[in-house]
Amino acid sequence: MNSLPVFLRLQGRPVILLGEGEARAAKARLLERAGAEIVGEDTDAALAIVAIEDEAEAEAAVVRLKARGVLVNATDRPALCDFTLPAIVDREPVLIAIGTGGASAGLAKALRQRLETLLPPSLGDLATRLFGARAAIRARWPDATARRKAIDAALDGPLDPLSALSEDAVTSWLQSADQAEATALITIVVRSDDPDDLTLGEARLLGRADHVYHSPAVHPAILDRARADAGRTRTSAPPRAFAGLSLYLLGKAQP
Template structure:
């Protein structure tokens, strides 16, 4: 990854916007949309973030330098080389936010990827997220063990699951899901052999299995680029190793 994706809470906080005209106005509107308070450079001592929207390159560089020296993280419009952070194209299904970034390479590409996602992600996605948040205590009570809880949620949210995020009816199904949910602690083992070190050569089934696995048992020479497709909290063990008694285990071997 070229950047670490983060969501920065700015509600009620000052954010410096330097510039005039349409470009600066757009940055100020974005700050306000996220609950922030646009302010001038003179209030930089109250802020943590700054946007510089100036056409003149030298003036923009000078403003960015001053703000960085004051300890702010700075975004300079159309100058990714000067940016401490870049702005993604954002799909808003409050409280769900989907951000698409090209690291400043092409804002147009990020926008059109976001527009494609707009067409396929239902408006009820935010309602589903809110319902799951509201039911979090009941979910913990129903599934007190963390691994069992994760497996139950994964099963419900997977494609064609009872809470499939791409189905509009899922937003109203959380309570019914909890009423009928049965804990599944059975062991599942998926084993496959790869012939390439390129993660793009993984099949869709393989990529999904890695993304859902609780434990990865792998040949010692499987590259990190492949293992990075697994959940960050999945246990990784080099073969030979015994599988656990429950959960989803992926056994990953390298051909040749």
Template sequence: MRSLPLFHRIAGRPVIVLGNGPMAEPKRRLVERAGGLVIDEEKAGVQQGARLAFIALESPEDCEKAATRLRDCGVLVNVVDQPDLCEFTTPSILERDPVLLAIGTSGASAGLAKQLRLRLEALLPADLGKLAQLLSDKRKEIRAKFPDGGERRQALDEALGQGGMLDVLDEKSAANFADWIGGRAPQSAQGKVVLYITSDDPEELTLRQFRLMGSADLILYEEGVSSAILDRARADAERIRLGDSEVPKGTQKGLTLILKRQKEA
């Protein structure tokens, strides 16, 4: 992974945008759309505590000089159309407020990111943001219904997954929320499941394996299971290599996956 994707909250905060014309204006609109305060002057921006800067000056040499000065002041810079001078890039954004999907290529091709966004636009329901807001507003009710954290994750995974009552690609999901939160708690995945890994390539995981790795609370893996495979598990799932550490007993209420290398015939 060449870049670390982050969502930076800039509402009410100064952001430097240097330059005029068709290269700078989109950056101004982007900052304003996120609630940031556009500062047009380098010195004033630094004095006001800006931590981000977009540079779109006409001369490449002026861009490089401004980037060096701002970087020396501790400001992260984005130089339009000069990826080698950028410390951050702006993704193509798909918005279903409060849901944001950011598609980036580490500066390789803005056109590719745009086309990926357009394809995804056709897939995501218009009211996906409403579903997200319901999940936020009803957090206490969800916690009360599923007090155990592992059980809660499993229930949400089942509901939000393909075919679930809150399927994220179903236009009716937001309308189904009241029935889901008021109905009987679905049986969530528990216990231990053994997965036999046949390849170091995560693209060769089956759909079932991929879903289980995205839901598991604890990953036990044999030596030889590649890091590329382990990276497909939930980021906050505990990982223990078999034989290295003592496996916790009696404390894991959610789903435990045991990853083993498929032995060659």
């Protein structure tokens, strides 16, 4: 990972925008959607976008801005960029950003278009309703681990974010939700080093597991699909003692 994805709150904050033509207009529309105040080069700001077509003029502007400590995005010039602008799927308040580090804006756009067809319009409403139900969720599951497991199970079932949900879906889930899943150890036989060969069910288990035990043959790319905060133990045999939802990943299956 050569850059850190972040979401910046720009409402009412100044952002320098330099340039002309459609390139500048496109960036202006994006900044306006985020609520930023578009200003000129002489204004104090933390961020700047340089959409100048002339190479020498663009480089000179970037140098001036960086000398002031301003973080700069230079359109179509990834080598000059302190930050890049991703393709965006907007299901407010859910935002999905797709970046390629400036390698290919066309690829990011193509991925965005694919995701647009997969994500229902109700996704943003689901996020809003889950936020509104935080107090009720905490009351139902006071323990943080149990609460996380219950939410994970719901999003893998009755609150599936890729499904069109009714307005009362969250309320119905809270009224009927079972207790969080019991302690379990599940063995998964890894078929290849390619994480895309995992089934949807296996990928979901990896995303929910509290601890992942794995044989030495399991490729790091597979382990990267587990939760970032999940425990990881390299072992040649399944554990005798475990807690929560645990997985044992057995090395690549033999042909």
